[in-house]
Structure formats: C-alpha cells, structure tokens
Ligand SMILES: Nc1ncnc2c1ncn2[C@@H]1O[C@H](COP(=O)(O)OP(=O)(O)OP(=O)(O)O)[C@@H](O)[C@H]1O
C-alpha cells in the first residue's frame with residue numbers, strides 16, 4: 001500500500017496544501033511547529049477519521065475557519081482509491097459533513113462505513129496501524145511501558161490470531177450446549193426407568209388370566225338362558241297366532257255386515273239418479289220440438305232448400321251468409337268511393353265558381369285602369385299645347401336680342417373679351433390724364449416762383465442777385481412748355497370720355513349675350529320635355545287598348561269557369577242518387593243476414609238437444625249396469641257371512657289364552673337374568689381391555705427407553721468431540737503465537753544489532769508471555785524501562801520495525817502493508833546513532849517496504865532521502881506551505897555550505 005497524494009484545506013496550520021508522494025523514502029523537513037506532523041496526521045485522519053486523532057475532531061479545523069477538507073489518494077493491491085473528508089466546526093459540535101471513499105468497485109459514504117471499509121481493506125484498525133506502521137512523535141515508550149497482556153492483545157490482533165480464540169470460544173459454547181442437552185436426556189431416561197418399574201410391579205399378566213376364565217363361565221350361562229327363553233317365546237307366539245286368527249275372523253264378519261248395508265244403500269240411491277235422468281231427457285225433447293217448429297216457419301222466407309223435417313246443413317247457411325257479407329263489402333267500398341266523389345265534385349264546383357269571380361274582378365280592375373289612363377292622356381295633351389306656345393315665345397325673344405349685334409363692333413360670343421380690352425384702354429387713358437395734370441400743376445408753380453424771384457431781382461434759377469436778367473428767357477420757355485402740356489391734357493381728357501362711352505356699350509353687349517344664351521337653353525329644355533310627354537302619351541294609349549283586350553279575355557274565361565262549375569254540380573247530384581240506392585240495397589242485405597243467423601242458431605239448438613239426449617241415455621244405461629254388478633256382490637257377501645258364523649270354537653280360544661300367559665311370564669324372568677349376566681360380562685371385557693392397554697404401554701415405555709439410551713450415548717460422544725475441538729483451537733493459537741514470538745524475537749535482535757552500535761547488550765529476549773528482557777554482556781537481565789532515553793528510542797524503533805517486518809512477511813501478497821511512517825525518530829539520538837538510523841531505513845527499504853515517510857530535520861536523514869519535502873510556516877500569517885525539493889540540489893547546497 002502506498003500514499004500517492006494528499007490535499008489539505010484549512011487543516012490545522014494549512015490553508016491549502018497539495019502534496020504528491022512517491023515510492024521509496026520521502027523525508028519531510030522543516031522548523032519546529034512548521035506543520036510536519038500535521039501532514040502525517042492528516043493522511044492518517046483521512047483513513048480512519050476521528051479514531052485516527054488524539055484530540056477532538058474540531059481541533060483539526062484551522063482556528064477561525066468554518067470547515068476543513070482532507071483528501072487522500074492511495075494505491076493498494078494494484079487498485080487506486082480516493083478518500084475525502086470534510087469536517088465542519090460551526091455549531092455546538094464539530095461534525096463530519098462529508099465522507100466519501102471511491103474504491104474501484106464501489107463508492108462508500110458515511111464516516112462509519114468508510115472506516116469499516118478501510119479497516120477491512122488494510123486488515124487493521126487505527127490502533128493496529130499506529131502499533132505497526134506509524135511511529136508517532138513522542139510515543140517512544142508506548143510499547144516498552146505496555147504490559148505483556150497488552151502486547152499480546154496487540155500482536156494477536158495484528159496477526160489475526162484473535163480469530164482462533166473466537167473459534168475456540170465457539171467450540172466451548174457448543175460443548176456447553178451439547179452438555180446441557182445430554183443432561184436433560186439423562187434426566188428423562190431415569191424418569192422412564194421409574195415408570196417401567198412401577199408398571200412391572202402390578203403383575204399384569206396374572207390378572208389378565210383370572211379375568212379371562214371368569215369371562216368364559218359367564219358367557220356359557222348366557223348361552224343356556226338364551227336357549228330356554230327361545231323355546232318359551234315359540235310357545236307364546238303360537239298361542240298369539242291362534243288368538244289373532246280368531247280376532248281376524250270376528251273383524252271380517254263385522255266388516256261384511258257393514259259392506260252389505262252400504263251396497264243396499266248405494267243401489268237404491270242409483271235408482272233415484274236414473275229417475276231424474278229420465279225427466280231431464282224428456283225436457284230436452286220438448287225444447288227440440290219448439291226449435292223445429294220455429295225453423296219450419298222461418299225457412300220459406302230464405303232462399304235455402306229444405307223444411308223442418310229435412311233442414312239445410314249449417315255449411316249451406318254459412319255459404320249463404322258469406323255471399324251476403326261479400327256483397328255488403330262490395331257495396332260498402334262502392335259507397336265510400338261515391339261519397340268521396342260527391343265531396344270532390346262539390347269542392348271542384350266551388351273552386352271553379354270562386355276562380356270565375358276572381359277573373360271577373362280582375363277584368364273590372366283592367367277596365368277601371370284604362371279609364372284612368374284615358375283621362376291622364378287628355379290632361380297631358382292640354383299641357384303640351386301650352387308648352388309649344390312657350391317655345392315660340394322664346395324663339396322670338398332670341399331673334400330680337402340677336403339684332404343688337406348686327407351693328408356691333410364685335411361678333412356674338414366676343415363681348416366679354418371686348419369689354420376687357422376697352423377697360424384696359426380706359427385705365428391707361430386715366431393714368432395719362434392724371435400724369436399730365438400733375439405735370440401742368442408743377443410747371444405752373446415753377447413759373448409762379450420764378451416770377452416772384454424775378455420781381456425781387458434775383459435769378460430765378462440760382463437765387464443770385466441779377467444785374468441784368470440773363471435768365472428771363474427760361475421763364476418764357478417754361479410758359480411755352482406749359483401751354484403744350486395743357487393741350488396734351490385736353491386731348492387726353494377727350495380720349496378718356498370716348499373710352500368711357502365705349503365701355504358702357506361693351507357692358508350692354510355682355511348682358512345681351514348672356515340673356516340670349518339663357519333663352520336658348522330654356523327653349524331646348526322645354527322642347528325636350530314636350531318630346532318626352534308625347535312619347536308617354538303614345539305609350540299610355542297603347543296600354544289602354546291592351547287593358548281593354550285583357551278585360552274581355554278574363555270575362556270570357558270567367559264564363560267558361562261558371563259553365564264547368566254547373567257540370568260539376570250535376571255530377572255531384574248523380575253521385576248522391578247512387579248513395580241512396582246503395583244504402584237501400586244494404587238495408588235488405590242486413591235483414592236477410594239476420595234471418596239466416598237466426599236459422600243458424602236454431603239448427604245449433606236442435607243439434608245440441610239431440611246430443612244431450614243421447615249422452616243422458618247412455619249415462620242411464622251405465623248406472624243400470626253398475627247396480628246389476630252390486631246386486632251380484634251382495635249375494636256373495638251374504639254367503640260368506642253364514643260360512644264364518646259356522647266356523648267359531650270358544651274352547652279352543654280359552655286354551656290358547658292360558659298358554660300365552662304362562663310363556664310370557666317365563667320370558668320376562670329370563671330377560672332380567674340375562675341382563676344382569678350381560679352386564680357382568682361387559683365389565684369383565686373392559687377390565688381385560690384396561691389390563692391389555694397397560695401391558696401395551698409398558699412395551700412402548702421400554703422401546704422409548706431404548707431410544708433415549710442410544711441418544712444419550714451419542715450426545716456423550718459429541719460432547720467429547722467438542723471438547724477436543726476447543727482444546728485444538730487453544731493449542732493451535734498457542735503454537736502459532738509461539739512461532740510468531742520466535743520470529744519476532746529473531747527480527748528484533750537483528751534490527752537492534754543493526755541500529756545499536758555500543759557493545760553493552762548481548763541479546764533481547766521475548767518470552768511466550770510477551771515479556772521483554774534485555775540481557776547484558778555479563779548475562780544480567782534488564783527491564784527495557786531501565787534503558788537510557790536514546791536506547792529506549794532505538795529499542796522502540798527496532799521493535800516497531802520488527803513487527804512491521806513480521807507482518808509484511810507473514811501476510812505478504814494478501815494485504816500489502818501501509819507505508820512505514822516515522823515521526824521525529826532522531827530525537828534522543830546522538831549523531832552516530834542517526835547514521836545507524838539511516839542504515840535501518842535502508843535495510844527496511846531492502847526488506848521490500850514500498851514507501852517510507854520520515855519526518856526529521858536531521859541533515860543526515862535528509863541526505864538519505866529519495867524525495868524531499870520542505871514545510872515552511874509564514875511567520876506573519878502563521879500559515880504553512882509544502883514544497884517538494886530535489887535531493888541533489890539540497891546535497892549540493894549542503895556541500896556548498898560545508899566549504
Ligand atoms: N487548529 C489549528 N489551527 C491553526 N493552527 C494550528 C491548529 N492546531 C495546531 N496548529 C498549529 O500548527 C502547528 C503545527 O504543529 P506540528 O506538530 O505539525 O509541527 P511540526 O512541524 O511537527 O513541529 P515539531 O518539529 O516541533 O514537531 C503548530 O504551530 C500549532 O500551533
């Protein structure tokens with residue numbers, strides 16, 4: 001078994017640490033308190049949980065943190081495993097919040113199950129692990145101080161010798177159990193013996209003999225009495241028989257008397273019945289005659305053949321009745337047909353009359369409509385004449401207005417544009433007049449100013465004083481110009497007024513033009529209206545003609561309908577006559593049928609009477625026969641009675657009575673005797689049965705006793721076997737222990753020799769009772785507790801390694817051993833012994849230990865490592881880290897430092 005990797009989080013002084021571990025020797029080094037031991041403790045905790053801890057579960061959680069996580073990967077027996085635990089320290093009690101072990105074949109959850117699985121896998125619990133593989137810091141004296149018994153327990157459990165003890169105890173339990181059963185059976189056996197003895201004392205066979213001989217005597221006496229009794233019974237029975245035969249005869253006589261009386265009575269009763277029957281017959285004959293008379297009267301009124309003496313057969317009457325019924329049915333169906341024909345014809349006549357009326361009223365409507373249209377046409381024609389006058393008027397007006405354009409400056413239709421042109425010219429002319437008026441005004445003012453200046457002697461142009469008047473010519477020019485302007489103005493004014501006249505004329509023309517247009521439109525509208533009206537009038541005239549034609553047609557149709565209605569009416573009347581005929585015929589048929597039915601009844605009555613007469617006559621004859629028979633029987637019975645009366649003998653009867661009494665007395669007495677004898681015999685019989693039963697019981701008791709004795713013998717031998725087995729397991733354990741003790745002692749001596757250099761001690765002895773003794777060179781024994789501290793450390797190491805080897809060699813292959821873990825093994829050792837320790841580690845590796853983990857800060861041990869792990873604690877945060885170092889580098893460093 002080998003640790004492959006351990007990962008921590010918040011475990012004691014670690015925040016997070018992840019360390020890979022290889023085969024061979026790994027040395028973990030670092031300063032005191034840096035966390036080396038904690039690293040090993042964590043791995044151990046991963047495997048065993050709280051059982052692997054010295055202290056409280058909560059102590060492993062970093063102070064101030066909520067929870068810690070530890071994961072360990074390890075290889076075992078060729079498979080890989082991974083176990084993970086999380087401890088939560090919040091709340092009152094630290095708890096395992098998670099615990100999972102992933103094995104190749106399963107995943108185990110829960111602290112208890114995981115621990116059980118690990119114990120089973122490694123075949124050791126936490127205690128055993130510590131004892132063989134994990135030498136904890138400061139536990140140097142643990143094994144040395146232990147008592148031999150403790151050592152024995154420890155080694156037995158490591159070597160699994162405890163199992164043998166279990167077997168031995170089981171064998172012992174079995175032995176005790178068998179012993180208890182055997183003792184029970186023995187008790188039962190002695191009880192049986194006692195019962196058998198008690199039964200034998202009763203001398204059962206002698207008693208059986210006595211009872212049997214008495215039984216035989218009683219049986220013989222019973223036989224004798226039986227014989228006597230039988231004879232008496234015979235005598236008695238014979239007497240009884242005789243008496244009984246006489247009794248029977250007496251009874252027969254009595255019954256004969258009563259029979260004779262009965263027969264006589266019956267005969268006379270039957271004769272009375274016959275009288276009555278004769279009367280009934282004559283009644284029936286009378287009735288039959290009456291019916292025949294009535295038939296004689298009725299028959300001639302029917303079409304039937306025959307008379308009262310030779311009446312027609314009922315079948316002939318039936319045939320007649322059937323024929324009449326058939327005819328009646330025919331008439332009935334005819335009647336139905338004719339009746340419905342009456343209804344049909346009447347309905348049709350009614351319908352035809354109605355439609356004639358309807359047609360007539362339609363014709364009337366047509367005529368009224370035509371008259372209405374005629375008056376409409378007359379009215380329309382009058383209004384048309386008015387309209388035509390209006391058209392002529394409008395034509396004249398248009399002609400009058402058009403005359404205005406004959407001497408006009410423009411053609412019809414151009415008046416509007418003409419007016420526009422004139423208006424434009426006029427406004428131009430007005431502007432010209434205004435412009436000229438203002439020019440004239442300005443010029444006049446200028447001239448007046450110049451004249452004023454001139455009057456004052458100044459230049460009219462520049463306002464300078466004028467010596468002579470050089471500029472006077474200018475005023476004259478101006479005056480000329482003013483005159484010209486005034487001429488222009490007059491001219492312009494004339495043109496304006498001419499244009500004003502012309503505009504007036506243009507506006508008149510525009511107005512005339514629009515009036516002409518209006519008149520024309522009106523005329524064409526009226527013309528159109530007239531045209532329409534004329535068309536309407538024509539249409540109406542045509543309609544009037546058509547309406548009148550239609551009225552005539554409708555009237556003709558109505559006339560036809562009335563004729564048809566009359567025809568229907570006639571047909572209905574015919575049918576009604578037919579109904580009357582049918583009803584009459586049916587009346588006669590009914591009468592004839594009633595008559596025939598009466599004939600039928602009478603024929604039935606005659607036949608019934610004839611039948612009754614015949615039946616009654618037969619009955620009367622039968623009664624006569626019966627009475628003849630009875631009379632014969634009466635004669636026989638009287639003869640038998642006189643015979644019996646002769647046979648009676650009173651003496652013989654008396655004798656028989658006496659014999660019967662004597663015999664009966666004897667039988668009674670014999671019965672009483674026999675009863676007491678039989679009782680006795682039965683008592684004897686049951687006494688014999690009881691004794692026989694007891695003898696049988698005795699036999700079965702003897703059989704049971706034999707069986708039980710056999711079983712006790714078998715239990716004895718079984719008890720012996722279990723005893724042997726118990727002893728064997730005990731011996732085996734002692735033997736195995738002895739062998740282990742010898743091996744362990746040899747290994748212990750070998751290893752101690754290897755590590756202990758001083759020559760003080762000869763050998764170490766391990767006794768069968770696990771006493772440890774160290775022998776000095778001079779042969780003096782020494783308790784290991786008396787050794788020096790360093791010697792004790794070496795002794796302890798040797799013992800642990802020896803145990804480890806013993807186990808490894810003893811159970812190699814089946815359960816690979818855990819890593820050998822040494823925590824601070826160099827404490828108490830001088831430098832020389834440290835070298836020896838290096839040797840021991842080497843030796844253990846050579847013995848085949850797969851993985852050795854050593855915690856030490858000793859340089860020499862560090863030098864011997866395959867892998868080196870340094871643990872450091874940050875002094876400010878107080879948190880530890882792990883680093884893997886290369887041993888060569890370290891060596892070089894050490895060498896370098898030594899220079
Ligand atoms: N729950 C905890 N939280 C934080 N720190 C802890 C906790 N428990 C213990 N420590 C600290 O962790 C350190 C670990 O001690 P450990 O025994 O692992 O050291 P070491 O390297 O083996 O020392 P030495 O060489 O003296 O044996 C100690 O300094 C201790 O104070």
Ligand SMILES: [Zn+2]
Pocket residue numbers: 033036037137824
């Ligand atoms: Zn430590």
